[in-house]
Structures are given as C-alpha cells and as structure tokens.
Amino acid sequence: MDIPGLPARRAALNLIDAVLRRGETLDQAGGSALARVKGDADRALARAIAGEALRWRQDLDELIDSATRLPLAEDAKARAVLQIMLAQVLRLDTPPHAVIATALPLLMGGPRRLAHGVFSTLTKRGVTLPDVPTLPETATHRWGERASAIAAGLAEPPPLDLALRDPSATAEWAERLGGVSLMPGHVRLPRGAAVESLEGFRDGAWWVQDLAASLPARLLGAGQGRRALDLCAAPGGKTMQLAAAGWQVTAVDNAKRRLERLRENLTRTGLEADVVLADAFAWEPEEGFDAILIDAPCTATGTARRHPDVLHRIGERQIDDMAEVQSQMLARASGWLKPGGTLVYAVCSIERQEGEEQAARVSLTPVPIAADELPQGVAPAEEGWVRTDPGMLGDAGGLDGFFIARWTRD
Missing domain, CATH: 3.40.50.150 (Vaccinia Virus protein VP39)
Structure with missing residues (x-):
C-alpha cells in the first residue's frame, strides 16, 4: 500500500516493539526498523514518533484507557498504534487527518474501527498531556525523592551541547554560533540544529558532547x-x-x-x-x-x-x-x-x-x-x-x- 508517510509510522511501531518486547535500544533497533524508510526526514520522523510515544507512554495509556469500555491488552497492537497516533497529535503537532490516514492502515485486518473511535473521542475531548511525563513505577521507586525532579527534566528532548577544542575561545564561539555557555569550553544551542552545517564543524573546533x-x-x-x-x-x-x-x-x-x-x-x-x-x-x-x-x-x-x-x-x-x-x-x-x-x-x-x-x-x-x-x-x-x-x-x-x-x- 503506497500511502505517503506510512513507512515512517510502520517503522515507529517496529521501534517501539523492539524496545518493549525485545529490550533493544532505539539505536539497536534502528537498523532493521528503518531499513525501508526512504529519506532522512522520514527516518527522523519515525524516531521522533517512537521517542515521544515512549517518553509519554504512561500518560498516553491513561488517555487510551479513559476512552475504552474494556481495557486493551498492554501488548495489543491497537494500543501501540493509538500511542503513536496520540504522540503525533499531542507532541509533534501533526494534523489529526494526517494521523488517521497514516496510522489506521497499520491495523489492516484488525480493530481499525476501535482505534479510529478511541482516537476521535479523545481528540474531540481536546485532551492534553501533563506538563511532566509520568515515570514507570519501577523508575519512581528506584530514583526516590529525586524522581519528580528527574521526570520534569525528561519532558523535552535535550538541547545541543558542544565541547570546544580550545576553551579559551568560549565567548567567541558562543557568539559566532548564537549559543550560551554554562562553563568554559562549552556552548549550548537549541535542539534541531544541523550539526554538520554549523560553523566550526569541518575545522574541528568542537564536537557534540552533553555538558x-x-x-x-x-x-x-x-x-x-x-x-x-x-x-x-x-x-x-x-x-x-x-x-x-x-x-x-x-x-x-x-x-x-x-x-x-x-x-x-x-x-x-x-x-x-x-x-x-x-x-x-x-x-x-x-x-x-x-x-x-x-x-x-x-x-x-x-x-x-x-x-x-x-x-x-x-x-x-x-x-x-x-x-x-x-x-x-x-x-x-x-x-x-x-x-x-x-x-x-x-x-x-x-x-x-x-x-x-x-x-x-x-x-x-x-x-x-x-x-x-x-x-x-x-x-x-x-x-x-x-x-x-x-x-x-x-x-x-x-x-x-x-x-x-x-x-x-x-
């Protein structure tokens, strides 16, 4: 079925399945899951959908369960498809009609009507996600009193941090790149910057490294x-x-x-x-x-x-x-x-x-x-x-x- 955008959504579904069922990292799963996705933009979209669905999984499931008479099985394909549908609308600002067109074909031969109904119910309600993602109970237990603060730090993907080859040039590079520095030898830029096109990359003046x-x-x-x-x-x-x-x-x-x-x-x-x-x-x-x-x-x-x-x-x-x-x-x-x-x-x-x-x-x-x-x-x-x-x-x-x-x- 040749539907524009469908391969990216199928890849996102496969990425999530690899993480939850096989315990693979998103990077490990990417090779096979993204193999049939053409173009860097669509591959990046598939990873973004999977990443946001995993980041907000607890909260997405709560929304899904609020719109079904009987809870879907945790590993039901319809639940996973609904997760990526809601992640697109609530996190990636994808129009609902585009979400429906590219997600329901993933349930061909399955409960398409159910998924469509749940999605339509939730979008008509104008549902939103909380400001902070809900952590899995196991992580909340392990991280103790810092769990709430950590969760707040996970609400958004991180900015881009650069480590400078010459820390004495920190102020210069912060100005040239339009970033901010949190300590000598460091420059922070907004996420989404195309790394290889930034000034100084080809000259080896810096490399990407979290602070x-x-x-x-x-x-x-x-x-x-x-x-x-x-x-x-x-x-x-x-x-x-x-x-x-x-x-x-x-x-x-x-x-x-x-x-x-x-x-x-x-x-x-x-x-x-x-x-x-x-x-x-x-x-x-x-x-x-x-x-x-x-x-x-x-x-x-x-x-x-x-x-x-x-x-x-x-x-x-x-x-x-x-x-x-x-x-x-x-x-x-x-x-x-x-x-x-x-x-x-x-x-x-x-x-x-x-x-x-x-x-x-x-x-x-x-x-x-x-x-x-x-x-x-x-x-x-x-x-x-x-x-x-x-x-x-x-x-x-x-x-x-x-x-x-x-x-x-x-």
Whole structure:
C-alpha cells in the first residue's frame, strides 16, 4: 500500500516493539526498523514518533484507557498504534487527518474501527498531556525523592551541547554560533540544529558532547604531556578532551565501529591519541598511567532525555549485571595507576548501584571534587563525588544524569 508517510509510522511501531518486547535500544533497533524508510526526514520522523510515544507512554495509556469500555491488552497492537497516533497529535503537532490516514492502515485486518473511535473521542475531548511525563513505577521507586525532579527534566528532548577544542575561545564561539555557555569550553544551542552545517564543524573546533558527559575529563586537569588512559573510549568525546588538554592519550574500546568514529573525530579535530581495539578485561598496558578515566559500561538511565527507551527496558537485572562489570573494571584498572596518579570513574546512570555503591568500595584515596570545577547549579556531595540528573539546570536546559568520583594512588 503506497500511502505517503506510512513507512515512517510502520517503522515507529517496529521501534517501539523492539524496545518493549525485545529490550533493544532505539539505536539497536534502528537498523532493521528503518531499513525501508526512504529519506532522512522520514527516518527522523519515525524516531521522533517512537521517542515521544515512549517518553509519554504512561500518560498516553491513561488517555487510551479513559476512552475504552474494556481495557486493551498492554501488548495489543491497537494500543501501540493509538500511542503513536496520540504522540503525533499531542507532541509533534501533526494534523489529526494526517494521523488517521497514516496510522489506521497499520491495523489492516484488525480493530481499525476501535482505534479510529478511541482516537476521535479523545481528540474531540481536546485532551492534553501533563506538563511532566509520568515515570514507570519501577523508575519512581528506584530514583526516590529525586524522581519528580528527574521526570520534569525528561519532558523535552535535550538541547545541543558542544565541547570546544580550545576553551579559551568560549565567548567567541558562543557568539559566532548564537549559543550560551554554562562553563568554559562549552556552548549550548537549541535542539534541531544541523550539526554538520554549523560553523566550526569541518575545522574541528568542537564536537557534540552533553555538558554532564564533559565533566569527568575536566576533573583530570591539564596533561602537560603525561600519560592518560581513556577506558571504554568510543566514540571519543573524552579522548578529544584529554588530548586537547595536553594528555598523551591511550584510548581503549572493544567496539570496532565506534572506534572508527573516534578516529574520524580525531582526524577532524586535528587531535592525536593511541587508539586500541581491545577488551578491557584481556588487555594489559606495558606501563602505568598518570591518569585513568573509566567511563564504564552502564544502564545509561541518565540519558533518558534523548533515549527514553531506557525508562521501559531497564530493571534490576540489567542494573545488577552492569554493576558487576563496573566493579570488576574498577578493580582491574586501579592497578594500572601510577603512584600519585589520578583515577576518575563515571557512569551515565542514575542508579545508586552503579554510582555511589561502586565508589564506596574503591580502596584508593579520594580526591574530593570542588564546586568550582562544576557548572553553576551542580554541587558535589558530602563525600566529594558528583551526582547529576536531568532535573538539574532546568531553566538552562538540563543535563544528563551522571555519577562521577575521583581518587589518587598514594
């Protein structure tokens, strides 16, 4: 059936199914789900529909249930189609007639009349979504007293953050790009900017990196030619930060394709690093390092602003699995640190098991993080480590959720 816009809606449905039924990330699911969608605009639309349907899933389901005599099964295709229909109208400002024309064919041979009736009922009522998305109960329980603030930070996809190769030129680049800076070496632009067309991209003056993700490398300071290990380095934002700060960087990762992107980024920015394709649990350095940055594998729940799939596919099992990997990686990498060297551990996760509980077991000497090393609005904890989450810096556009801690070897 050749209906304009239908392949994008079918792809959005397949993306949601991959997340909820198979536990895949939106990025993992994209290859197959978007294969038959032609054009960048339609592929971006499919991802936007799926992302907003997942971001507001609890609230969309509440609306759907309010318009049905008997609740639809949680995994019913009609429910999923209604979710993407409502997400388009309520979040993407798609005209109702266009939504109906491109969504009902997804239920060919199924309950099209039911979906049409529910959708029409809700649009005639003039329903709206709340200002803040409702979190799944499991996430609310895990995130405790910060859950409401975190939810507020998830209401909109994030702005575009850039990390500058030369932090001394921050004011210049903020003016040239029409952005704002929240700390030296950072420029924030409204979301939707076409990255590769922005001034400075081809010259390698900056790279895309969330403000929170830029903090761990900053905490190692100036390299002055000393040796630094960036463990789990791809796609390379932290490697480039360290290289730009004067470190002699060894960048290790086990993902070949992501390391290719790291090499491309180094070439574009004119920065240098020794790039190593290796498993961190099998690789052995020939000598110790003055600094080690571990951006450890994690559940990535802190990236829910841009990856709302984590709200629905991460649970205790995934958290426990990642915590075990992190614990082993910290213990192994700590042995590669020279006396007097500095180790920074970071995860883009909101979960205590991946952050505070990991830090409490490290036997190195803590080096407390100071307030003047952080953007205004982010403060170190009493223990000297840092916890960010999407509910912080709300008026300025928020930031990802990270845990960061720092130690030295005596």
